[in-house]
Amino acid sequence: MSKPDVVAAILVAGATLYAIFGGADFGAGVWELLAARTPDRSLRQRIEQRVALSLGPVWEANHVWLIFTLVVLWTGFPDAFAPIMETLYVPLALAAVGIVLRGSGFAFGHSLGDVGAQRAHVVFSVSSLITPFFLGCVVGAIAAGDVEAGGSGDALGWIGPLPILVGVLFVASCAYIAAVFLLDDCRRAGDEELSEYFLRRSIAAAVIVGALAAVGLIVLRADARGIFDGLFDEGLPFVIASVVFGLVTLVGLVRGWSRALRPLAIGAVVALVAGWAVAQFPYLLPDTLTVADGAGDGGALTALIVVFIVALVTVVPSLALLFRLAQRQALE
């Protein structure tokens, strides 16, 4: 593995972590949004309560992965970062607006009280839908080859079948992960009624994600043939793993497993992202820029690898401590 390949792997690792933890966070917001019209007020409040219990302390840590991914991209692959930013500025700016609104909704959701908090909640949940959608559009547009090396591209090129579909797939995946996580939390806390609520939604989300992925393959074949071929070549083991994880999770959901659900859902996402990455490799920007050609200077790559190792050594233990504290709280 060459140095640029290692940094590309770090980039994928960062994106995967964001997909899992940031995804669960977005998804929780999506469920709040879907519950907003429930006439049963106490149920709605309990859902909000559950989401706050499960996410509160780890919220910030979940989203640092996005910044991490951006920084690795611009330091490791500046030649890919610049055209992505200059071409896809519309969905990126909209995602940034979503992040601002979401963060404020989160920050002020409880400290404003009454009407203010209600409104902050609405802002939080609506932007939970917007942000992953536009981030998905960005990924889809890159896959579709809308971003060309050295170019500033078509500002509206991202409005196409593949980007939109990936955007929707992102939202659905977030909802799926969040539902499984929340279900697990509810079961641990012994909340039967909410468990039942999220069980049905987990199953529905799993089916929807599966269906979207299937449609995605058809669109992928038309709009990003290289990646489609890659998925059934080097990426095949990952695709199979993802499907297996997904199906086993579904079985586990129906049979009422508890402990294994989280790892299984995470496995499905990890396999999906990894499969995509392997299929797109060696291209950073399909058909115009490879990992090797787009890499920054060797000194910077070495520094990034060192920083990543230091990050693992320092962040993982403290993150573990935080998650443990949060889990204990979630059980209270």
Next chain:
Amino acid sequence: MSLIPSVPVADNLLAARELMAFTLGFHIILACVGVALPAMMLVAEFKGRRNDDEVALDLAKRWSKAAAVLFAVGAVTGTVLSFEMGLLWPHFMERFGDVFGTGFAIEGIFFFTEAIFIAIYIYGWKRIDGWKHWWTGVPIVIAGVGGAFSVVAVNSWMNQPQGFALDGSGNPTGVSPLSALFNPATVYEFPHMLLAAYMVVGFGLASIYAIAMLRSPAKRNDRRHRLGLLIPLTVAALLTPVQIFVGDVAARGVADHQPAKFAGFECIYETGPDQTEWLGGICTDDEVKWGIGIPGLDSMLVGFSTDTVVTGLDQIPDDEEPPAHTLLHLAFDTMVGIGFALLALGGWLAFYWWRKRDFPATKWFLRAVALSGIGAVVAMEAGWIVTEVGRQPWIVQGLMRTEDAVTSAGGLWFVLVGAIALYAGLGAIAVVSLRRIASRREPGADVGAGLPYGPPAKEPDR
């Protein structure tokens, strides 16, 4: 074919610079809070734990709540900046992203640490006992310092680029990230900003209590208010003379390394010895009008002798001169002027304390403290104007012009208006939210409840 037309560079350049200045100027205040407020709350908790002082502990709890809300907002405005780096300045990132990017990667670790431990600290009020809880706050303070270092080092690098060579086509090779981060400007820029953060938070926090005491005189004898004023004010007052010393070193560093910037904000037209130091005034094309001139002082400050030759704008090619000399000059004078005013305020406190072992709870002293918070913020923003506008027309001093870095994307003016509206709303809600936190009677009862990072209140309060 694109439906959104590309726009001319000149138009985009101004919009992009205004957008960057506005969002960065907003974020930097929140960044100060993230860097320095944890230290204040640890001082209060330390006092509380050592002396079994419930009032000091109560203050620490209150401040940690404010820190949580502001940290969450700061995280968001910081994320926006990392988007903007690429959205506004793609060619800067394309060419130099690998040289300075490591600084942000390191910052990522510090930010992570800060995010994790601020959550642990707030959760810990009810779950971690005694001194162990105090120690969970220490990583927040360290991460704040480290984060400030790595980000400011990148800005210093833009002023003093090094740690790479240029190949035939002008692209950097042989990158040494450490050398890039530890450039000559980092030595003064980082401590200058770190101290600024502590001063902004110290004077700012004290001013909130001063205003409360001015509004209701009964609070002047309330121990919580007195302590809430004294702790941050003392920290800030102690650091002010250090800051003035560092600032003096920094100005000499700029005179050495970036003579165009120095000549711009000091309004020096002709190279030579015996330069006049101008206080205030308007800088026209060839002279300073309506300013107070002190002959020879500028040379004295730069080289400790009136014989010191200071480079003037006559030595700078026209197309490399910083713009808006008057703005730069007045921004610099504002920063220095406020610095000395804050020094005087600290002196007042020290003198009174020396004689009476108390702070002067008079109207005039409280008024001065009330003003000091906004003053410190203005001084810091003015300082950033000096360093950023003063570096123009360069984004990377001597190597890349800002106009060559800017995006060709359309609609930036529209985005600017949107950003101002969005951030104005954000700021207003933040203030309302903090006021609500401050007005809660018994924070000790359920600390962390209803806060970002904190556990939600058991019963929704409605």
